Amino acid sequence: MQVNEQLLTHLENLSYLKVSEDKRQEIINQLSQIVSFVDNLSQLDTNSIDETFTMTNQATYLREDEPMCDSDINTNIIKHAPRTENNFFIVPKIIE
Amino acid sequence: MITLKEALTLDDNKISKLKEQLKKSIESDAQLNAYIDIQNVGDGVPIAIKDNIQVKEWSVTSGSNILQGYIAPYNATVITKLLQSGLSPFGRTNMDEFAMGSTTESSFYGKTLNPKNRDCVPGGSSGGSAAAVAAGLAVAALGSDTGGSIRQPAAFCGIVGMKPTYGRVSRYGLGAYASSLDQIGPITQNVEDAAILYDIISGYDTKDSTSANVRYKKVSNMLNPDRKLRIAVLPKYIKDASADVQKAYNDTVEALSKDGHTIVEKEMEDPKYDISAYYITATAEAATNLARYDGIRYGNQKTGNNLEELYVKTRSEGFGDEVKRRIMLGNFVLSSGYYDAYYVKAQKVRHLIKDNYAKIFKNVDLILSPVAPDTAYKFGALHNPLDMYLSDIYTISINLAGLPAISLPVANASNGMPIGLQLIANAFDEQTLFDGAMSLERLMGY
Numbered sequence: 001m002q003v004n005e006q007l008l009t010h011l012e013n014l015s016y017l018k019v020s021e022d023k024r025q026e027i028i029n030q031l032s033q034i035v036s037f038v039d040n041l042s043q044l045d046t047n048s049i050d051e052t053f054t055m056t057n058q059a060t061y062l063r064e065d066e067p068m069c070d071s072d073i074n075t076n077i078i079k080h081a082p083r084t085e086n087n088f089f090i091v092p093k094i095i096e
Numbered sequence: 097m098i099t100l101k102e103a104l105t106l107d108d109n110k111i112s113k114l115k116e117q118l119k120k121s122i123e124s125d126a127q128l129n130a131y132i133d134i135q136n137v138g139d140g141v142p143i144a145i146k147d148n149i150q151v152k153e154w155s156v157t158s159g160s161n162i163l164q165g166y167i168a169p170y171n172a173t174v175i176t177k178l179l180q181s182g183l184s185p186f187g188r189t190n191m192d193e194f195a196m197g198s199t200t201e202s203s204f205y206g207k208t209l210n211p212k213n214r215d216c217v218p219g220g221s222s223g224g225s226a227a228a229v230a231a232g233l234a235v236a237a238l239g240s241d242t243g244g245s246i247r248q249p250a251a252f253c254g255i256v257g258m259k260p261t262y263g264r265v266s267r268y269g270l271g272a273y274a275s276s277l278d279q280i281g282p283i284t285q286n287v288e289d290a291a292i293l294y295d296i297i298s299g300y301d302t303k304d305s306t307s308a309n310v311r312y313k314k315v316s317n318m319l320n321p322d323r324k325l326r327i328a329v330l331p332k333y334i335k336d337a338s339a340d341v342q343k344a345y346n347d348t349v350e351a352l353s354k355d356g357h358t359i360v361e362k363e364m365e366d367p368k369y370d371i372s373a374y375y376i377t378a379t380a381e382a383a384t385n386l387a388r389y390d391g392i393r394y395g396n397q398k399t400g401n402n403l404e405e406l407y408v409k410t411r412s413e414g415f416g417d418e419v420k421r422r423i424m425l426g427n428f429v430l431s432s433g434y435y436d437a438y439y440v441k442a443q444k445v446r447h448l449i450k451d452n453y454a455k456i457f458k459n460v461d462l463i464l465s466p467v468a469p470d471t472a473y474k475f476g477a478l479h480n481p482l483d484m485y486l487s488d489i490y491t492i493s494i495n496l497a498g499l500p501a502i503s504l505p506v507a508n509a510s511n512g513m514p515i516g517l518q519l520i521a522n523a524f525d526e527q528t529l530f531d532g533a534m535s536l537e538r539l540m541g542y
Contacts (some may be wrong), residue, residue, distance in 0.1 A: 007428075014427040015383065016390075016407045017420055029419065033482050036427060038372035038438065047445035053443040055262045055276050055498050061305050076169035082397035089392050093402050 001037060003031040097232040100289035101412055104182065114235075115142050115186060122187065122233050129208045129215035130218075130228040132157075134187040140178050142186030143293070144228045144237035148195060148271035151175050151185045156380045158271045159191040159203040159221075162389050162414025163397040172269020173304070174280050181296045183429035187478060189237060190224030193416045194386065195245055195273045197221050199473065202418045205440040207475065212254055212513055219249030225283045236293055237283040242273050244467070244491025245501035246281045251516025252472035254505040254542070255535075257283045257292045259522045262498030263308030265294075266301035275306070276383035277495040279376075287504060287533045289525045291316040294526065299541040299542040308345040308524070315527045321534035327352055327459040327519075336367070336489060338470040339471050340509035345466060348517055351539045352464070358530075362456050362463070367489040369445060374492040375430045375477075375485055376442035382419075383426025389414065395459070421481060450497040453520075458488065463520040467503045485502050500526050502533045506540040 008028055012018055019027055074087075085089040098106075098114065106114065115136060118450025122131055132147055135154055145151055148158040150168040152175075157163035175185055177434045192202045200409055202210045208223045209218040218227040224240030225247035226340045231239050239246040241259040250257025258281045265280045271280065282293035300536030301307040331350050389395035391410030398413055415423070429438035456463060466471035467490055478484040494501045499519040509515050519536065521529035 003428075005445060008424075010431070011424040011427050014431060015420075016404075016411050017386075017423065018412045019101065019420070024419075026117070026237045027424075030421060030481050031425065031428070033249055033480075034375065034485070037482060037485075038442075039366075040368055041376075041445055044445060044448065045446065046448070047440060049444040049447050051444055053446045054411050055275075055306060056308060060309050061307075061309070063302060070170065073107075073169040073436070077393060078165045080165065080169075081393055082391060082395070085325045087523055091392055092331045092400060094403050095451060 001032070001035045003028050003035060097235060097285065099285055100141065100236045100292055102385055103208060104237050106141070108139055111139065111141060115526035117235065120187070122325045125231065125233065128211060128227060129211065130189055130204050130231060130233055131204055131223045132188045132224070134192055136184055136186050138184040140179065140182040140184040142191050143178055143183050143517060144225055144234040144235070145185045146222050146225050146239050147188050147191050148240060149174060149238060150269035151367070152436040154188060156188070156271070157204070158195065159193045159205060160414065160416070160419070161172070161204045162395050162410065166394040170269065170314055177297050177422065178482045181336055181435055183296065187234070189228055192221035192223070194271070194382070194419050195221040195240055195242055196382070196418050196422055198487050199478055200224060200417055201475065204416070204490060208227045209215035210253060210472050213472070214424040215474055216513065217252065217359045217475060219472060222283060223249045225339065226250050226255060227259065227342040229253070229283050229285060230255050234503070235325070236285070236289055237313070239276055239314055240270055240280050240281045241379060241495065242277045245496050246283060247467050247491055247501060247516070247518055250283055250503045251514065254514030255283065255285060255363065256287055256290045256502065256504045257281065258294060258502040259494065259500060260294060260298060260526065263306055264298045264500070264524070265478065266304040266307050268301055268303040271421055272385040274379060277378060282492050287502070287530060288319060290502065291319060291530045300498065307433070310524060313527070315530050318527060319534055320531050321538050323531045323535070324356045324358070325528065325532050326348035326358045326360055326435065326459070328360050328456055328460040328463040329362055330364055330465060333364045333367070334466055336469055339465045341466050341470060341515055342514040344507040345517060348536070351466065352536065355535065360460050361458070365452055366450065366503050367493065368495040370496065371485055371489060373442045373445040373449065373496055375425070376438050377496070379422045379426035380430050380439050381426070383423045383430065387422055390524070418481065450491050453497045453499060457522040461528050465518050465520060467516045471509045471511060471515060494520055499523055500529050504533055505539060505542045506536070507542065
């Protein structure tokens with residue numbers, strides 16, 4: 001399968017990434033090469049196989065509904081965060 | 097370098113001298129670049145830690161620019177276990193950015209050299225941990241293995257690297273790359289040290305929802321290299337390996353047979369399908385896991401006029417090329433219109449891979465396989481991403497099936513570089529894995 005400029009733009013939007021002008025053709029070629037390679041899976045017959053795969057058969061672990069919190073983690077994250085004020089993270093204005 | 101087993105018998109005074117000595121040696125060989133920096137916690141035996149395992153109050157950055165400024169606010173479960181067992185996190189080792197690579201060349205901190213030949217890569221992604229142990233700059237180290245990232249650098253550097261069964265070692269505090277494939281494991285000078293370190297870090301942990309709640313028995317005090325095992329060999333499967341690797345493989349099979357092990361020939365599916373299933377699964381999970389790096393709560397924030405611009409600038413400038421490629425590939429295989437053909441198809445193929453291993457293990461105790469198709473590459477040799485992905489042919493199916501495996505050196509190639517082979521065991525049968533590895537280690541006398 002061939003990746004084109006339109007698909008690359010779509011993937012950038014999904015990924016919150018911007019590929020610079022000088023690298024666009026190179027990455028289009030690389031992604032096309034990789035996607036074409038992984039297309040080999042279509043050679044395998046998987047019609048009767050379950051489409052979900054989990055590493056263990058055990059159910060997700062459930063714990064008692066008791067508070068478990070290391071509040072030091074919050075303090076330390078806030079302390080080292082890029083921009084904070086009064087225990088809040090600062091983000092650019094999102095409501096006009 | 098003193099082994100881990102010996103180091104665990106040292107008194108505090110001697111351990112402290114060992115650490116001073118280590119620090120001097122590491123600083124005097126800064127060119128190797130195995131370590132990012134050297135910090136220490138506690139007064140135990142020093143263990144080098146890959147830069148994606150949380151050590152409280154350390155800068156832990158997964159080898160990435162985007163995590164500059166982040167300070168780990170808690171210990172990973174494996175670190176808590178080290179500290180409880182008289183070991184100390186000592187030094188942060190270099191790695192491919194977010195563990196995405198096979199050479200450690202993609203690190204924000206520059207490349208690590210292979211101590212056996214400094215023109216070659218140490219392998220990856222745990223290249224710093226492997227180079228540190230191989231250069232005599234660490235007693236032992238922790239790495240992480242998503243598609244061979246412990247076993248391949250161990251093979252390239254001529255030491256031992258072990259990937260536990262999925263769920264055996266808690267992933268709590270491991271920087272996530274591909275959650276259904278990642279496992280933390282030991283990188284050591286010999287098989288017995290690997291068993292000792294594996295015993296220390298493994299066990300059920302309620303903080304990791306994928307941790308296996310199964311009974312755990314220590315393996316290091318039960319090691320038996322005299323056990324005679326049924327070992328599967330794969331004559332067709334090794335055809336993609338270099339002549340040197342094939343020769344080492346065949347010599348090893350002969351030695352195992354002479355030693356009294358039963359050799360059984362088996363077949364595996366063409367590994368090209370493993371590559372596809374792996375790179376679809378791993379990139380899909382990576383795209384999801386790495387969505388958290390938005391620059392708001394931690395790490396290296398770039399400024400923008402609005403929130404979206406801040407996200408895009410932070411991520412575009414913070415992530416390296418390989419990470420960006422994998423995030424975009426992951427979003428491609430998960431996106432509307434392609435999801436069934438790629439992501440779902442890969443999950444179905446994982447069933448085939450797992451079932452094929454299960455079939456082989458009905459009849460044998462272990463499987464012997466190459467680790468990599470060749471010895472350590474020269475820097476820059478795997479410049480094309482697809483070529484790098486193809487170099488993972490022998491390691492990734494083990495992660496896709498969640499099995500334990502251990503890589504150990506068996507011979508030197510004609511170019512003087514070490515060749516590692518791996519033994520693979522059935523899920524949760526680490527005892528047999530280590531017994532077989534000890535037997536092989538003794539036989540080959542590397």
